[in-house]
Amino acid sequence: MTEYVAAVDQGTTSTRCMVFSHDGRVVAVDQREHEQIFPRAGWVEHDPLEIWENTRAVVAGALAKADLHDSDIVAVGITNQRETAVVWDRETGEPVYNAIVWQDTRTDRIAAQLGELGGGQERYRARTGLPLATYFSGPKVRWILDNVDGARAAAEAGKLLFGTMDTWVLWNLTGGVDGGVHATDPTNASRTLLMDLSTLDWDAAIAAEMGIPLSMLPEIRSSSQEYGRVRPRGALAGVPIAGILGDQQAATFGQACLAPGEAKNTYGTGNFVLLNTGTEPVASDNGLLTTVCYRLGERPPVYALEGSIAVTGSLVQWIRDNLGMIGSAAEIEEHARTVEDNGGCYFVPAFSGLFAPYWRSDARGAIVGLTRFVNKGHLARAVLEATAFQTREVIEAMNADSGVPLTALKVDGGMVGNELLMQFQADILGVPVIRPVVAETTALGAAYAAGLAVGYWAGEDDIRANWAQDKEWTPAMAQDARDRTYRRWKKAVTRTFDWVDED
Secondary structure: OOOEEEEEEEOOOEEEEEEEOOOOOEEEEEEEEOOOEOOOOOOOEEOHHHHHHHHHHHHHHHHHHOOOOHHHEEEEEEEEOOOOEEEEEOOOOOEOOOEEOOOOOOOHHHHHHHHOOOOHHHOOHHHHOOOOOOOOHHHHHHHHHHHOOOHHHHHHOOOEEEEEHHHHHHHHHOOOOOOOOOEEOHHHHOOOOOEEOOOOEEOHHHHHHHOOOHHHOOEEOOOEEEEEEOOOOOOOOOOEEEEEEEHHHHHHHHOOOOOOOOEEEEEOOOEEEEEEEEOOOOOOOOOOEEEEEEOEOOOOOEEEEEEEEOOOHHHHHHHHHOOOOOOOOOHHHHHHOOOOOOOOOEEEOOEOEEOOOOOEOOOOOEEEOOOOOOOHHHHHHHHHHHHHHHHHHHHHHHHHHHOOOOOOEEEEOHHHHOHHHHHHHHHHHOOOEEEEOOOOHHHHHHHHHHHHHOOOOOOHHHHHHHOOEEEEEOOOOOHHHHHHHHHHHHHHHHOOOOOOOOO
């Protein structure tokens, strides 16, 4: 009998379920977008109940598309948008507030107040690998407890639970109020500002400073082990949930970056470059994050350096939805191909401030270099080039921290189908860009973690054997042109600084 592994991929703009065969190929996929809620400038929210309903729907949809039954699935993995925070009532299962999304900047003042206790932005970096920034979920939980009526009292009474989206999905899949498992893995826990990187445990002192009761926090388990089984009602009933990885670590795992020095870049809502650094965490001097890459069973954790870019694919979405310049994301490439270059126009999408390597929450988006010559095609090209420029900034920081210059970049995610972008990425980096056969490696990585835990795959050699190249782009831009356009990009970035005032 043929058996498969499923993965729930709870992303920033949509939730999907993918089913994979033993050779790592896609058997079925079902996907649903969810609403992006913007209550005010800088605030980004999701409805956790909508996401849970979508999760149930896509799991059933994927099985139906492949004409599979629960008994055909040996395990399910979960991967997720990592820093998005949800707080809910353990007795009713109702969220006390919408999920606050990783892009949200409302916690800027909370982060600043914590920094004023001493150490500024670096206050927790030695323990957590992270700077104090609005990106991470701990301050988001603090905001909910401070601003939702009755939330703090309920939390201190042990009535509320916190989780990143993996925990919310896991808790509901395993029964919710009827015995749901409240747990997470180290890759997600390492994005809260609350986990000690060396012990993989919650740091009680940091939690106390943030005003977050430890009773709210999920148990931290391995990335690859059985967490529990899917509730007996609905699709995948009784199937073990055996893997959890944050989306970028899942993509790293799915790309078979399993040895120190191997790196990948995921092109999604944002961009995320991860470099496997082995079993010892490496501190960054150049604006990168030190994070957990994965932990398999009881083996030592593997760490990574990460360059996080807030806005890449979501810039295309913004051009489509907010400006109505295009009818679909794919159209951006058509318009960009009508011109030979950006016409001197640069688009710095600092909608949520700037993440790596700057960590400037005071920055906001800017389009610079405009002249009467610039047309729709130039603007479309500037939108795409912004992703490649930001990636180069992160790669340069990674080269400096690791001391080992990147010689090729493995890429994955929704934007890698854009061949104009991939060629420009190779041009601006000066190294080959390589796309695998399975470009959506986030779900694949979660499936691998789950399948390894139940013995469906024997070990990492199976994962390496499954990886296959689809296409490679090699640099075609002259060095002087590369230097000139990148220098102008760096100048454009400085124009976004110091925009947000205290009032």
